[in-house]
Amino acid sequence: MKQLTSRSLVEAFALSEIDHRVWEAWVDESWRGWTGPHGGVIAALLIEVARRAGGRELPVRAVDQRFLGRPTAGQFTFRATAHPVGRSAVVVDVEAFQAAGALASASITFGRTIATGVADHAGAPAPDVPAPEHCSAFAMPPELLPVAAHFEIRPATGPLPLSGADDAMMCAWIALRPAMPTDAATLAILADALPPAFFPTLTTPVAVPTVALSMHLHTDLRTPAPQPVLVCTANASTGGGWSVDDIDIWDGGGRMLASARQTRRVLG
Template identity: 65%
Template sequence: MKQLTQQSLGDVFALGATGPGTWQAQVDRTWRGWTGPHGGVLAGLLVEVARRAAGDDLPVRAVDLRFLGRPVDGAFTFSAGAQPVGRSTAIVDVVARQESGPVVAASIMLGRTAPSSVPYRGGRPAPEVAAADACAAFRLPPEIVPAGAHFDIRPAAGPLPLTAAAQAWMCAWIALDPPMDTDAATLAILADALPPGIFPTLSAPVAVPTVGFSMYMHTDFTEPASQRVLVRAANTGTSGGWSVDDVDIWDESGRLLVSARQNRRVLG
């Protein structure tokens, strides 16, 4: 799937600087998830703020995010501070606030690409699945998840959500609507595009909000990634009201882009 636009996440959410080390963005109700603004969108905004705060075109390498409160639709204010680590790495701490106070915080690592004597390894290979055009579209119910209208999801393997299946994993081709450049910020959104990994084993939805999110990049985007990506999400364990999901994302060429992990509360 070709890049159809040069639109960025910052364009879509009107992300703009408001002063030294501060930014503001708007997340409207069409990006609402299960219980509030889509968590992947907030993660993506924090990543984009960190990239701008670093100010040296350093590629994003890792994200460690935690939710501090319950966000609501509307305006978010971001504050960020960058701390250089040596000559090739920076750590940026970012906090998103609303009128209620801090709602999301993240520590984001950025680092320059450098030659290495260690041979290249491509990471986990993509599963063998049908091409996206051969897969039927699946739409998350807009009355439950309005943000589902912003995702073109085409299941490619594994059970569907809420089918009381024996396996707790899903695999689908996913693209964003409106289309956005594929970068670290939009991949944070895509890493949270599928329902919680435990959902295929259920027959009715329950609230499973994200509490912590981590993401590790396998590319610096020297070679642009396809707009449509293959996302595999698997529940690695659920007990005592907590649930952990692992997510891998590949582009259409089979290149591993991202490994991510979500720690969730099970409220039901």
């Protein structure tokens, strides 16, 4: 199920610079998730705008995003400000707007790759799961979740969503459809591809919008990472109308690419 790159994130969402440090993009209804446009797509666009605003030559190291309002499908406007940090790092602050006002903000940290005297550590090893070609495809009904059509998901271990299981976790091989390059921006989309991690314990869906997302890159992605990638999500805690998930992503060779944490409101 390995895919060839067919288009970039810029092409997929018609991202263009319309003024100095001001960009526009279009997110159509096919990217609608449980409560609105897919949160990972908004995170991806914030990252790509930040890259164009000040981090072009440096790898993404960390993303810290907050939702400030409820987005809708359609046009988004982005404004960015770059803050150089010495000679090896840049932090770019980006805000996303629609007609209703500010919807999301993020600080994206870019940092140069350098050699040091500290031994490398590759991060947590990937779980031992079947190869993607030995895993059956799974998709939520498109009438329930249109964004599901943009992912090829092959559960590798753990329960399925809405199966009434005991375990609040999922692990699956995931690729984007149509294919896009695996970079920091698309890793944000892939990190948000699976439902909230407690969904396997349910039998009917509830609304669980993302309030905050953080993501940390474990590689500079100089070595390309083909899709599918292995995405595992586990519920860290749920209570009082809030839920926290931890997400890890590895490539097919077992290299850890990114880890993320999402804080969500539970509205059901």
